[in-house]
Amino acid sequence: MPIHDWTRVPDGVFHDFHTTWIPDIKRSLINGRLPDTYYAMVEQIAGGPIPDVITLQHTNGTNGNGHPRRKRPPSGGTAVAVAEAPPQTRFHLTSESDVYAAKARSLVVRHVNDDRIVAVIEILSPGNKNRRHALTKFVGKAVEWLRSGVHLLIVDLFPPGKYDPQGIHPILWADFGHDAFEFSPRQPLTLASYLSRLEDVQAFIQPVGVGETLPECPLFLEENTYINLPLEESYLSAYATVPARWRDLLEADTPN
Secondary structure (H helix, E strand, O other), X not given: OOOOOHXXXXXXXXXXXXXXXXXXXXXXXXXXXXXXXXXXXXXXXXXXXXXXXXXXXXXXXXOOOOOEOOOOOOOOOOOEEOOOOXXXXXXXXXXXXXXXXXXXXXXXXXXXXXXXXXXEEEEOOHHHOOOHHHHHXXXXXXXXXXXXXXXXXXXXXXXXXXXXXXOHHHHHHOOXXXXXXXXXXXXXEEEEEEEEOOOOEEEEEEEEOOOOOOOOEEEEEEOOEEEEEOHHHHHHHHHOOOOHHHHHHHHOOOOO
């Protein structure tokens, strides 16, 4: 199924879709994709990481609770070693308040040993981008996660606007580096996966457009391990619950 033009419907319609899509992504993770050393939860995160939890996240190779960071690949699931199969995205870069945005849920992946957060999945809503304050708040939260050693996946199915003229990635990436990134008006939507390491942050960016199929996207669990997230599968499942009145509008003259 092609990606729909969500600007055609009221923000509340996407919010309803969003609240269904997040649990569907969770189901796709826990049904065989996520190694048995991790679990996923739908959570509401108002701010970034809690300071006393992240203090040691990047210190001496330990996480927020002082436990050593894992070095060996996790068992079970569909985890992939980066060295054996690097994520296939268009770009790979390395570094040197709206009511619906406030109600948005994130999908958080935690480690079973100490419940530390290892990765966060964020699906942007119009409210994250249509006000300067809201966008600044979201980017600040994302940067906090990455600087604290938490990996991040951002799904932005809305075109650039007044405050993100080239999409969400260049604004976030300004805090880490200035590697070349060529924005294409033909593919204005963004799937952005970020790998947080001790020495740098890496970005794996896949531009997409309305009418295209959602590709799998890498979700990093450790520095050298990721899983491919089946966004299309969960998108289809969540979209089936959108009321027919709004599906008719979304599907009218949708590009093939």
